[in-house]
Amino acid sequence: MITIDARKCTQDGLCVLACPVNIIKMDGGFPEEVDGAADRCIRCGHCVAVCPTGALDNALTPAGEYLPVPDKRPDAEAMENLLVSRRSARSFRKKPVEREQLERLLETARCAPTASNAQKLSWTMIQDPQRLDRVRELSLEWMGTNPARSHYMEAARQGRDVILRDATALAVVHGPARSFWTAIDSTLALTYMELLAATMGLGTCWAGLVTYASTVVPELLPVLGVPEGSKVGGAIMLGHPRLKHRLIPPRDAARVTWL
Incomplete structure (x- = not known):
């Protein structure tokens, strides 16, 4: 299921850290799948997505089907404005x-x-x-x-x-x-x-x-x-809404217990 391009792999172990079901291991060499990995893989794609050199591929989520993360994303202020004004x-x-x-x-x-x-x-x-x-x-x-x-x-x-x-x-x-x-x-x-x-x-x-x-x-x-x-x-x-809200109504303060 997991294949590694040895020419690109830097053996940084990021794919091992990213896998939520612990099916990739490194025993002093290149990453490799554990026994039964194909049955346990949840196809989240994290192993492929975090590899900075594109060295890893997963047959269940082929690297060729991935999209690049867009450069244009809202910053914290823009996202907050959307959330509180909706x-x-x-x-x-x-x-x-x-x-x-x-x-x-x-x-x-x-x-x-x-x-x-x-x-x-x-x-x-x-x-x-x-x-x-x-x-x-x-x-x-x-x-x-x-x-x-x-x-x-x-x-x-x-x-x-x-x-x-x-x-x-x-x-x-x-x-x-x-x-x-x-x-x-x-x-x-x-x-x-x-x-x-x-x-x-x-x-x-x-x-x-x-x-x-x-x-x-x-x-x-x-x-x-x-x-x-x-x-x-x-x-x-x-x-299509008939009304436009021009103000943000008040809300109760967050009830938080810090532990």
């Missing part, structure tokens, strides 16, 4: 989001970290107005049986879309129903998506009501494109 959009214009923009969001979200690099998440991007209406309908039926959601039902009776806020697209991420990590991996992927969306002038809002309804309304799962054996890890509304 707001959830709860009112969208009727203008649909372009297919190319949605594809760009998905392409970036798939790069979010997953536990042990399992990469078992799948996506449904819903734009069809009739399917979005069905999502609203089934979610509202569930809320109608829950007294704690009566304020939502009252707003719905007044003609407000309390489920999707008139968003023109809904991104749904799902994964193995039995996996503990589906919810966490999905949260990371959706966070990647919403942060990039903010830089593209798009509005986002976590569709918590849809996510919750998917756990108690079986009929909702096929509407969301979730196959049998999978569960919804989360969902985000996407669209």
Whole structure:
């Protein structure tokens, strides 16, 4: 699985340090894989990515498929400004989001970290107005049986879309129903998506009501494109926001215990 170009290798051991599953060793010579390495490798690619001379290749993640790290990346101040100024959009214009923009969001979200690099998440991007209406309908039926959601039902009776806020697209991420990590991996992927969306002038809002309804309304799962054996890890509304936030609201101070 692991091959080394002896002409390039400086025997610095960086690949050994980078491997999270300890399947590369150095016994006074060049790096080499341990017994059973191919079965234990999680294909994270760190061994290839950290080699400064390009001496190492991994058959499970070939070096020729890697991309260079871009020089243009936000500094700490730019990143902080984005994080503290991002707001959830709860009112969208009727203008649909372009297919190319949605594809760009998905392409970036798939790069979010997953536990042990399992990469078992799948996506449904819903734009069809009739399917979005069905999502609203089934979610509202569930809320109608829950007294704690009566304020939502009252707003719905007044003609407000309390489920999707008139968003023109809904991104749904799902994964193995039995996996503990589906919810966490999905949260990371959706966070990647919403942060990039903010830089593209798009509005986002976590569709918590849809996510919750998917756990108690079986009929909702096929509407969301979730196959049998999978569960919804989360969902985000996407669209062009009607409102622009010009101030950053205050938040509670961080509750921290330093140990």
